Amino acid sequence: MQPREVAAAPQPVTLRPAREGDAELLAFWRQEPSVGRYQPLGPVTLPRLRAELAGNNHRDLFRGRGEKFQWIVEHRGQPAGWITLVPTNWEHGLAEIGYALSTPFQRRGIAPLALRRLLAEVFGRTSLERIEARCAVANVGSRKVLEAIGFRREGLLRGYFVLRGRRVDNYLYAILRGDFVAGP
Template sequence: MMNLITRRLCLKPISVADIKKIHELHSLPETDEYNTLGIPKYLKETEQIVQKWLAQDDLIFKIELKEEKSFIGLVALKLGHAKYKKAEVWYKLDAKFWKNGYATEALKSVLDFGFNKLKLHRIEAGCAVENIGSIRVLEKVGMLREGRKRKVLPLKSGWSDNFEYAILETDFK
């Protein structure tokens, strides 16, 4: 897997060396609000999650600020069955870096990689209906809201509906 470089960011494949930073990201209450993973109690839990990610075909990148070389989050492309040429994206950013366009920039780069390098046909994403920031990111990159699943996300606040988003290779510019 390769690094993806944008104007302000460098997206690099995660490794076991990133476990501590990933644990810190997952431990933030703001990151956890719309996350079904839950806050890991111990570093060992995060280590098991990361080991599972590394064993799968998912492409999970750490997001770093290019100039500072500092970790600010994660973005992933979870590949589906090859016959359908589709994948699902997800991302998490440290709350200190919200509202700067970093999630949008990282996601555009991953979409570009998915469509232009991997030759995918369709890329999907899901998002809690209350997660306004994430909804904005998905819509800014050109993803279209295709539906709503009722009460499918077990969040701390209770069961949440989920918006389903997607973008096709023909939609991506």
């Protein structure tokens, strides 16, 4: 008897480069209270968001140039949040990462999957060697996600930003190419 072919299950979490038409979505997500609870997301106009996304040329990432890249995280085909990667120094292979999920998609294990997928791409196909992330000390969910995927806590950034009128301490995390273990 021939073994039955089993169709591969669709990946629940996928990433796609953000495009100009995602500006409204990003503007909507940015004003959600849970998204801004631990990070100051200042007001950005739609034209500015559109312009920023229009300049999001992902081919540059793989050619070792460019200043900012954004992806939309999708959960079962639905837009769920976004990830931003900012290379701060191409010569030394440094970049910073930021991420957020819209409220209904939080606490469902989506961010670790999405970030792992992105890091696999970044460490597999670009010359970036060290990715940093910062998060408010009180942002327990974000800290757990970073630690689960192999980021190491390297320090405390005192009074790092102003959130609702108060200076807030952040932790600095980083992952090096050699720390990264591709997960599910």
